[in-house]
Amino acid sequence: MKKSLFTGVATALATPFSQNGINYKEFENFIDMQINSGINALVVCGTTGEASTLTNEEKTELIKCAISVCNKRVPIIVGTGSNNTSQAIDNSILAEKLGADGLLVVTPYYNKTTQDGLIEHYKAISESTSLPIILYNVPSRTGMNILPETCFELSKIDNIIGIKEASGNISQVSKISSLCGDDFSIYSGNDDQIVPILSVKGKGVISVLSNINPELVLNITNAFFDGDLKKSCYYQLEALPIIEALFKETNPIPVKQALNLLGFNFGEPRLPLIKCSENLKNELIKLISRNI
Secondary structure: OOOOOOOEEEEEOOOOEEOOEEOHHHHHHHHHHHHHOOOOEEEEOOOOOOHHHOOHHHHHHHHHHHHHHHOOOOOEEEEOOOOOHHHHHHHHHHHHHHOOOEEEEEOOOOOOOOHHHHHHHHHHHHOOOOOOEEEEEOHHHHOOOOOHHHHHHHHOOOOEEEEEEOOOOHHHHHHHHHHHOOOOEEEEOOHHHHHHHHOOOOOEEEEOHHHOOHHHHHHHHHHHHOOOHHHHHHHHHHHHHHHHHHOOOOOOHHHHHHHHHOOOOOOOOOOOOOOOOHHHHHHHHHHHHOOO
16 A cells, blocks of 8 residues: 555645745744644645746755754655656655655646656656655646546556646546545645545645645645535635635735735745736735635
């Protein structure tokens, strides 16, 4: 049996920036807040963390910081994907060397390989590390979709233990669950689809919303696993207004604005992303004031 990296909620951590680079002190405090809230795992250097605009040195220091502050309290999962297989391998080797608990590896983007190419890409990465790997399927960003049959083939590799599914296609997620069985962990990559994915044997969510409201996301998963589907659905629907706001502009633009409004010091996204529009900022202020 393959062991899950986590069950429940992993926060896809935003990265706090200052004029001088990364605000590591704020990052340390934020990790403590997340763990103290009861979060089940943390993802570093993912999409929400703006990994694509971090230097190699910044990525290394960010991973070191997260692992040190966490001190094994929850799993640290590091985003190591690239459209260059050799770069993804180097990233994965480094994450393992630094002490990561697992890897989140997005499909190669822009190159647009075939399904057979996806298998070879992930196979090469899996052979470079002993860490458990979660595939990351987000076609809206990458132009690539991991088909259920491809996911099934990849699930046969010992250290490929699950997938973060952000295709938005529940039928596809259901087929992955049917093909791969209970030995393969499926995590929602969309905060508005937590309950639907849990209902087809998902293990949890890798969440953007939990940056600003970990308790609400934990309420969704905890109620579901406690067998209270009605309560889980209630929290899922209660969360929809803020989820919609967090994705009206490209993630992580809105979530960084929301964090700043909550009193954290996360700065602005790096170009080519820009700061939140005034209209969306005002909407976030109203939602946060209602504690949603």
